[in-house]
Amino acid sequence: MLVNGKWTADWHPVQSKDDAGRFVRQSSSFRNWVTPTGDAGPSGEGGFKAEAGRYHLYVALICPWASRTLMVRKLKKLETVIDVTVVEPALSDQGWSFGTYPGAQKDPLMSAKFMHEIYTDADPVFTGRATVPVLWDKKRGTIVNNESADIVRMLNSAFDAFGDETVNLYPQDLAAEIDALNPELYERLNNGVYRAGFASSQTAYDEAVFGVFSTLEAMEARLSDGREYLFGERLTETDIRLFVTLIRFDAAYHGLFKCNIKRVSDYTALNAYTNRILAIPGIAETVNFDHIKAGYYSIKALNPSGIIPVGPAMVMAA
Numbered sequence: 001m002l003v004n005g006k007w008t009a010d011w012h013p014v015q016s017k018d019d020a021g022r023f024v025r026q027s028s029s030f031r032n033w034v035t036p037t038g039d040a041g042p043s044g045e046g047g048f049k050a051e052a053g054r055y056h057l058y059v060a061l062i063c064p065w066a067s068r069t070l071m072v073r074k075l076k077k078l079e080t081v082i083d084v085t086v087v088e089p090a091l092s093d094q095g096w097s098f099g100t101y102p103g104a105q106k107d108p109l110m111s112a113k114f115m116h117e118i119y120t121d122a123d124p125v126f127t128g129r130a131t132v133p134v135l136w137d138k139k140r141g142t143i144v145n146n147e148s149a150d151i152v153r154m155l156n157s158a159f160d161a162f163g164d165e166t167v168n169l170y171p172q173d174l175a176a177e178i179d180a181l182n183p184e185l186y187e188r189l190n191n192g193v194y195r196a197g198f199a200s201s202q203t204a205y206d207e208a209v210f211g212v213f214s215t216l217e218a219m220e221a222r223l224s225d226g227r228e229y230l231f232g233e234r235l236t237e238t239d240i241r242l243f244v245t246l247i248r249f250d251a252a253y254h255g256l257f258k259c260n261i262k263r264v265s266d267y268t269a270l271n272a273y274t275n276r277i278l279a280i281p282g283i284a285e286t287v288n289f290d291h292i293k294a295g296y297y298s299i300k301a302l303n304p305s306g307i308i309p310v311g312p313a314m315v316m317a318a
Helices: 064-075 113-120 146-158 172-190 192-197 202-222 237-253 266-277 287-296
Strands: 055-059 083-086 135-136 142-145
Touching: 055 064, 055 146, 064 146, 064 237, 113 135, 113 142, 142 146, 142 172, 146 237, 172 192, 172 237, 192 202, 192 237, 202 266, 237 287
Parallel strands: 055 083
Antiparallel strands: 055 135, 135 142
16 A cells, blocks of 8 residues: 555555444545546546547456456457556555566556556555556546546547447436446445455455345346346446456355355356357457456465466356
């Protein structure tokens, strides 16, 4: 963790906890927005105009939040507009690092060794955790945003002049439904698996794990009517939010995070849905099971032996 721009302690998965032992996630700190005109977005300041080649995305392939942004970048055909650097999957004592692990890269912009150096380049007195994803502005030399939900919305609309404007993951006629379901999925499932895995009391764990599976059961029921996606026949950002947790579930959350009541592969509709999204052109390129397992099983607090399991296979059985 950084305190006033200085690294102060070895990385630890539990950011904070409440009096009942519940895992509490750090809020994102940089909340500016890229817009087509450079005007200010819903938060932050203006001056970040959508331009090809101006922005750089830092991600981890193990991280579901970062993978959301990679999926949208693929779907919107922005690969030549926004370049990407992938950090090493295993978390070091100083958090995310750059290196030569297969599928990862060294930092091409500032030759940083650790992600926290990117943060202090943007803010020399930054206090907090150096998380991914990070959207970096090469022109102004600063972090635009480190909140995946914001970056997903930006990539969906701000760069339509450069990418595929026919893809819209946040259509206005579904906006109210998307905005209603997103927080439920986040609290009970996307972050719920972490709340289970990093719980420090039985009460906190029970609360989290039963929330995870009640949400999975609800999504299974929702998809059992034959619809392609959560809101019908159109893929939305909510599907991306659900997918990034489902694709990691059997490989990491089921065992390592003690979310072991059932596997995603035990759910007929959810399993088919996961494979359906995985089959969308470009999506499989954003999923790297080697990184996912190497990353999660590097968390010493949960897996002190460092042993990485052999399975499961990347593509789940239909």
